[in-house]
Amino acid sequence: MDRKAKLRAIVQGSIFTGIIQFLILVSAVVFVIESDRERLEVDPYKTHFVVLDIIFLVLFSIEYILRVYIEPRKRDFVFSFYGIIDLLAILPSLFLVPGFRVLRILRFLRIFRIFKATRFILAVDRLGAALREIQRELLALVILSLMFVYLAACGIHFFERNAQPEAFGSILDSMWWSVVTLTTIGYGDVYPTTSGGKFFTALVAFVGVGLIAIPSGLLASALTQARVERKKSEDSEKENQEQED
Amino acid sequence: MDRKAKLRAIVQGSIFTGIIQFLILVSAVVFVIESDRERLEVDPYKTHFVVLDIIFLVLFSIEYILRVYIEPRKRDFVFSFYGIIDLLAILPSLFLVPGFRVLRILRFLRIFRIFKATRFILAVDRLGAALREIQRELLALVILSLMFVYLAACGIHFFERNAQPEAFGSILDSMWWSVVTLTTIGYGDVYPTTSGGKFFTALVAFVGVGLIAIPSGLLASALTQARVERKKSEDSEKENQEQED
Amino acid sequence: MDRKAKLRAIVQGSIFTGIIQFLILVSAVVFVIESDRERLEVDPYKTHFVVLDIIFLVLFSIEYILRVYIEPRKRDFVFSFYGIIDLLAILPSLFLVPGFRVLRILRFLRIFRIFKATRFILAVDRLGAALREIQRELLALVILSLMFVYLAACGIHFFERNAQPEAFGSILDSMWWSVVTLTTIGYGDVYPTTSGGKFFTALVAFVGVGLIAIPSGLLASALTQARVERKKSEDSEKENQEQED
Amino acid sequence: MDRKAKLRAIVQGSIFTGIIQFLILVSAVVFVIESDRERLEVDPYKTHFVVLDIIFLVLFSIEYILRVYIEPRKRDFVFSFYGIIDLLAILPSLFLVPGFRVLRILRFLRIFRIFKATRFILAVDRLGAALREIQRELLALVILSLMFVYLAACGIHFFERNAQPEAFGSILDSMWWSVVTLTTIGYGDVYPTTSGGKFFTALVAFVGVGLIAIPSGLLASALTQARVERKKSEDSEKENQEQED
Numbered sequence: 001m002d003r004k005a006k007l008r009a010i011v012q013g014s015i016f017t018g019i020i021q022f023l024i025l026v027s028a029v030v031f032v033i034e035s036d037r038e039r040l041e042v043d044p045y046k047t048h049f050v051v052l053d054i055i056f057l058v059l060f061s062i063e064y065i066l067r068v069y070i071e072p073r074k075r076d077f078v079f080s081f082y083g084i085i086d087l088l089a090i091l092p093s094l095f096l097v098p099g100f101r102v103l104r105i106l107r108f109l110r111i112f113r114i115f116k117a118t119r120f121i122l123a124v125d126r127l128g129a130a131l132r133e134i135q136r137e138l139l140a141l142v143i144l145s146l147m148f149v150y151l152a153a154c155g156i157h158f159f160e161r162n163a164q165p166e167a168f169g170s171i172l173d174s175m176w177w178s179v180v181t182l183t184t185i186g187y188g189d190v191y192p193t194t195s196g197g198k199f200f201t202a203l204v205a206f207v208g209v210g211l212i213a214i215p216s217g218l219l220a221s222a223l224t225q226a227r228v229e230r231k232k233s234e235d236s237e238k239e240n241q242e243q244e245d
Numbered sequence: 246m247d248r249k250a251k252l253r254a255i256v257q258g259s260i261f262t263g264i265i266q267f268l269i270l271v272s273a274v275v276f277v278i279e280s281d282r283e284r285l286e287v288d289p290y291k292t293h294f295v296v297l298d299i300i301f302l303v304l305f306s307i308e309y310i311l312r313v314y315i316e317p318r319k320r321d322f323v324f325s326f327y328g329i330i331d332l333l334a335i336l337p338s339l340f341l342v343p344g345f346r347v348l349r350i351l352r353f354l355r356i357f358r359i360f361k362a363t364r365f366i367l368a369v370d371r372l373g374a375a376l377r378e379i380q381r382e383l384l385a386l387v388i389l390s391l392m393f394v395y396l397a398a399c400g401i402h403f404f405e406r407n408a409q410p411e412a413f414g415s416i417l418d419s420m421w422w423s424v425v426t427l428t429t430i431g432y433g434d435v436y437p438t439t440s441g442g443k444f445f446t447a448l449v450a451f452v453g454v455g456l457i458a459i460p461s462g463l464l465a466s467a468l469t470q471a472r473v474e475r476k477k478s479e480d481s482e483k484e485n486q487e488q489e490d
Numbered sequence: 491m492d493r494k495a496k497l498r499a500i501v502q503g504s505i506f507t508g509i510i511q512f513l514i515l516v517s518a519v520v521f522v523i524e525s526d527r528e529r530l531e532v533d534p535y536k537t538h539f540v541v542l543d544i545i546f547l548v549l550f551s552i553e554y555i556l557r558v559y560i561e562p563r564k565r566d567f568v569f570s571f572y573g574i575i576d577l578l579a580i581l582p583s584l585f586l587v588p589g590f591r592v593l594r595i596l597r598f599l600r601i602f603r604i605f606k607a608t609r610f611i612l613a614v615d616r617l618g619a620a621l622r623e624i625q626r627e628l629l630a631l632v633i634l635s636l637m638f639v640y641l642a643a644c645g646i647h648f649f650e651r652n653a654q655p656e657a658f659g660s661i662l663d664s665m666w667w668s669v670v671t672l673t674t675i676g677y678g679d680v681y682p683t684t685s686g687g688k689f690f691t692a693l694v695a696f697v698g699v700g701l702i703a704i705p706s707g708l709l710a711s712a713l714t715q716a717r718v719e720r721k722k723s724e725d726s727e728k729e730n731q732e733q734e735d
Numbered sequence: 736m737d738r739k740a741k742l743r744a745i746v747q748g749s750i751f752t753g754i755i756q757f758l759i760l761v762s763a764v765v766f767v768i769e770s771d772r773e774r775l776e777v778d779p780y781k782t783h784f785v786v787l788d789i790i791f792l793v794l795f796s797i798e799y800i801l802r803v804y805i806e807p808r809k810r811d812f813v814f815s816f817y818g819i820i821d822l823l824a825i826l827p828s829l830f831l832v833p834g835f836r837v838l839r840i841l842r843f844l845r846i847f848r849i850f851k852a853t854r855f856i857l858a859v860d861r862l863g864a865a866l867r868e869i870q871r872e873l874l875a876l877v878i879l880s881l882m883f884v885y886l887a888a889c890g891i892h893f894f895e896r897n898a899q900p901e902a903f904g905s906i907l908d909s910m911w912w913s914v915v916t917l918t919t920i921g922y923g924d925v926y927p928t929t930s931g932g933k934f935f936t937a938l939v940a941f942v943g944v945g946l947i948a949i950p951s952g953l954l955a956s957a958l959t960q961a962r963v964e965r966k967k968s969e970d971s972e973k974e975n976q977e978q979e980d
Contacts, residue, residue: 028885035892036905108889111882123875137468140368145941147356150273154353157280170281179937180926181430183944185916188433188678188923191425202424206390209428210461216945217465217707220952223872224960225469382713385613392601395518399598402525415526426675433678433923436670447669451635454673455706462710462952470714627958630858637846640763644843647770660771671920678923681915692914696880699918700951707955715959 008070020063021114027056028111057093060110064090082116085109130222134215141215148211149178152204159197164190168197182208253315265308266359272301273356302338305355309335330354375467379460386460393456394423397449404442409435413442427453498560510553511604517546518601547583550600554580575599620712624705631705638701639668642694649687654680658687672698743805755798759845762791766842792828795845799825820844865957869950876950883946884913887939894932899925903932917943 010016034049043049064086071077078087089110092103115124131138153174160168167190168174177190181201192198255261279294288294309331316322323332334355337348360369376383398419405413412435413419422435426446437443500506524539533539554576561567568577579600582593605614621628643664650658657680658664667680671691682688745751769784778784799821806812813822824845827838850859866873888909895903902925903909912925916936927933 032885032906032910036907039900039904105889105893108886111885114878114882123871124879126872127875127879133472134468136368137371137472140372143359144369144372147359150277150356151353154350158350165284169284171277172281175277175937176933179933179940180921183940184429184431184674184919185921185940185944186425186430186432186676186919186923187921187926188431189926191432191434198421198424202421205424205428205430206457209430209457210464212941212944213458213461213948214465214468216948217462217710217952218468219945220707220949220956221465221469222472223869223949223953224956225473227868227957228960378717379713381613382616385617388604389614389617392604395522395601396598399595403595410529414529416522417526420522429674429676429919431670431675431677431921433676436677436679443666443669447666450669450673450675451702454675454702455709458703458706459710459713462707462955463713465952466710466714467717470718623962624958626858627861627962630862633849634859634862637849640767640846641843644840648840655774659774661767662771665767674919674921676915676920676922678921681922681924688911688914692911695914695918695920696947699920699947700954703948703951704955704958707952708958711955711959712962715963 004070007066011066011070017116021116023056023059024110024113027060028108030056031107053093057090060086061090061094082113085112126223126226127219130219130226133222133226134218137218138215141211141218145182145208145212148204148208149175149182152178152182152208155200155204156192156197159194159200160192163194163197181205182212184209249315252311256311256315268301268304269355269358272305273353275301276352298338302335305331306335306339327358330357371468371471372464375464375471378467378471379463382463383460386456386463390427390453390457393449393453394420394427397423397427397453400445400449401437401442404439404445405437408439408442426450427457429454494560497556501556501560513546513549514600514603517550518598520546521597543583547580550576551580551584572603575602616713616716617709620709620716623712623716624708627708628705631701631708635672635698635702638694638698639665639672642668642672642698645690645694646682646687649684649690650682653684653687671695672702674699739805742801746801746805756849758791758794759848762795763843763846765791788828792825795821796825796829817848820847861958861961862954865954865961868957868961869953872953873950876946876953880917880943880947883939883943884910884917887913887917887943890935890939891927891932894929894935895927898929898932916940917947919944 030049030052034053037043037045037049067083067086068074068077077083088106089108092106115121150171153171156177157168157171157174160174166173168177179185180187180190181204192201275294275297279298282288282290282294312328312331313319313322322328333351334353337351360366395416398416401422402413402416402419405419411418413422424430425432425435426449437446520539520542524543527533527535527539557573557576558564558567567573578596579598582596605611640661643661646667647658647661647664650664656663658667669675670677670680671694682691765784765787769788772778772780772784802818802821803809803812812818823841824843827841850856885906888906891912892903892906892909895909901908903912914920915922915925916939927936
């Protein structure tokens with residue numbers, strides 16, 4: 001086994017992966033604390049955070065270079081989902097040009113790599129399989145929901161534009177109300193005040209709230225269905241084995 | 246094949262339909278942008294939008310006339326769901342009488358025709374079939390929900406009418422609270438302030454929120470059930486074919 | 491057939507029942523409009539509504555007396571759910587003592603009788619059967635939810651009582667927050683402002699929101715399960731009949 | 736049977752357990768009322784509540800000592816879930832040091848013991864079994880939700896930090912918005928005001944709201960699945976018995 005193959009075994013091994021996963025979590029926590037302290041005018045620990053940032057940058061850069069180095073098809077890796085995430089999380093920190101510094105926020109993307117943790121990769125796969133199973137219905141429901149958001153916005157714009165021109169003066173503004181209402185968030189920053197608008201909201205809310213809740217139910221059912229079938233095939237395998245014995 | 250049959254083949258073909266679907270989407274986007282710019286006192290691009298509106302009007306009018314022309318049973322088409330939508334979306338723009346102009350907003354109805362896009366007509370059909378499957382339960386739940394909205398409004402009106410006469414002074418006004426509460430939107434424009442009203446809300450909320458969430462769950466279950474049965478019949482068909490081979 | 495039996499056949503027949511159902515709906519609509527007009531200082535149509543009220547009172551009183559008269563077991567009817575509802579809806583209007591007048595609002599209870607409409611009595615029965623099917627789990631979930639409301643109130647009272655003594659000063663007051671939060675209504679009249687309270691809310695919200703959504707899902711599943719079994723038994727019945735033929 | 740065994744039979748019997756369950760409920764009600772009266776400057780019934788508290792303290796202390804006494808493996812009981820709860824509910828009241836008095840609020844933990852009530856221990860067990868059945872998917876969904884909360888907070892912080900520095904100035908603060916939005920509570924204390932923030936919210940809300948609703952659906956499906964299987968096995972047992980007869 002040559003050196004590159006050995007290195008690949010280490011980098012793709014569970015210990016190295018585990019350490020990186022842990023570092024990603026720690027860097028996320030540091031990121032949160034740092035953003036909290038940025039509001040302080042004078043932060044006595046500022047240099048500590050700068051040093052921590054540099055350490056994380058060096059570690060994740062080395063890891064990125066290692067991953068590219070051990071990869072036989074380098075191009076595929078660099079342009080893969082996780083390859084791009086890694087690059088986006090590292091690159092902006094390397095350039096010291098002030099305009100680029102705002103993009104350092106992209107470091108938060110790194111958290112996506114937690115998905116690859118061996119601990120729940122199976123469960124995430126199941127979620128993915130269930131999503132694929134219902135993809136047609138899901139697509140139709142998403143498009144229906146978008147249409148519903150649009151139609152609700154058109155309607156409320158018609159009813160409320162004169163009473164509240166700053167909130168419902170255009171369909172685009174009314175869409176904000178649509179989203180906040182149909183997801184049942186209801187912040188309370190915008191709501192109808194005319195009788196027509198309230199009646200329209202009542203109509204739209206009952207239908208729309210139901211519409212938007214369907215996908216979760218579908219996914220839950222699909223996951224349950226998959227579990228039941230998995231169990232059945234396990235049971236029949238056991239039976240087959242017992243009959244063979 | 247005569248000219249009319251040829252024309253019918255073109256108009257009902259996937260290319261023509263695709264172009265119209267695309268134009269509907271574009272006109273919806275233009276509609277949104279236009280409504281956004283209406284608030285500007287002076288819009289330098291106003292003439293552009295007027296021209297775009299006229300172009301869409303001409304295109305959709307031609308399409309409507311074509312559809313009527315190729316249809317053997319013209320009357321059925323004109324009074325069908327999509328026939329009426331098309332007419333409502335075109336007519337108000339043809340009349341230049343100021344009173345009618347407000348109805349030009351009905352152009353947004355056109356988006357309903359996206360339903361007929363070949364891409365997800367199957368999924369929409371499935372949704373429809375699932376809805377038919379649960380129609381009895383759905384009807385009962387809708388009537389129960391309406392009754393619940395009414396009863397909740399009567400109750401809160403009783404508890405809050407003296408404390409907040411402007412929000413709960415009549416059952417009709419209280420119904421607005423009912424809708425906003427039972428859908429869990431909770432804008433925060435109206436809420437009980439008396440102890441009795443709060444206690445009543447607690448009772449009503451737990452039951453009502455559950456009641457209103459049932460239809461989505463029912464529909465999701467029905468869709469899953471249909472998918473499972475579809476799979477089974479596909480599997481048994483395959484088996485039959487294999488046995489025949 | 492004696493006169494009483496004839497009368498019973500009429501009163502329990504679908505025409506009489508339909509008329510009463512219709513009258514109940516009309517009286518509910520009148521009730522809503524009347525409560526809306528009560529806020530007017532001078533209502534020119536006030537006498538009209540007084541007359542309508544008297545007409546409804548007379549009609550429903552006659553209907554009540556008829557129902558008692560035709561009933562063989564009068565006592566059972568009077569103390570049944572619908573018997574008590576009917577009485578509560580009529581009695582307060584009969585007494586002209588001012589103190590009793592406030593109870594005239596109980597007329598709204600009459601709407602409950604819509605449940606008995608032949609059109610969706612089957613669907614309501616199915617809902618009832620599904621509820622009985624899941625009653626044990628439902629009871630446990632209701633008690634769990636009540637406990638959760640209590641525990642969440644105790645917790646937020648601990649975190650917020652010093653910061654917001656008027657909203658979270660006692661557990662009873664905090665329970666209002668519990669209800670509004672766990673049902674995800676979120677009016678916005680009370681919300682935590684301390685860091686501890688916000689963190690506690692985050693914990694409580696994710697668990698509690700999920701907990702409270704389970705019963706609807708359970709009921710939806712039970713209804714679907716019942717539908718599937720109904721279908722199966724119908725199919726097997728058909729098969730049996732075909733084999734017999 | 737020696738005295739200890741007799742005592743054990745009594746303490747673990749249904750009468751003693753029932754009395755304790757009842758006392759726990761009563762003490763919870765007293766706790767709520769007491770916290771409500773604490774706001775009164777002068778409470779004429781204050782001594783009554785102090786006496787009640789002492790009575791409850793004595794009763795529950797005796798019960799705790801009894802339980803420890805009858806337990807063969809004392810250590811296991813003291814460090815078990817219910818053992819710790821009992822201790823936490825009693826201890827702070829025993830110390831009269833003022834600093835400890837604030838911990839007397841831990842008395843509310845006692846309510847957890849209601850879970851052990853014989854009446855719904857079966858249903859709670861079923862809930863537990865269903866939770867274990869879906870534990871893998873649940874874990875993945877919880878971690879996905881936490882990641883989603885974090886990512887949403889990072890995103891909204893980026894869009895809103897300049898417009899609303901006090902609400903979205905740090906990721907930690909933005910997380911409060913994440914929680915309130917993704918659970919659809921939507922108090923209305925924090926919400927985006929920039930176009931970018933609103934658009935981001937729309938994206939995040941539709942996905943996140945669906946994501947967070949999945950676990951309830953999963954649990955409801957698992958409970959239904961368990962019920963169906965329970966029924967089947969009961970039916971097949973009956974059949975077996977009938978065949979034997």
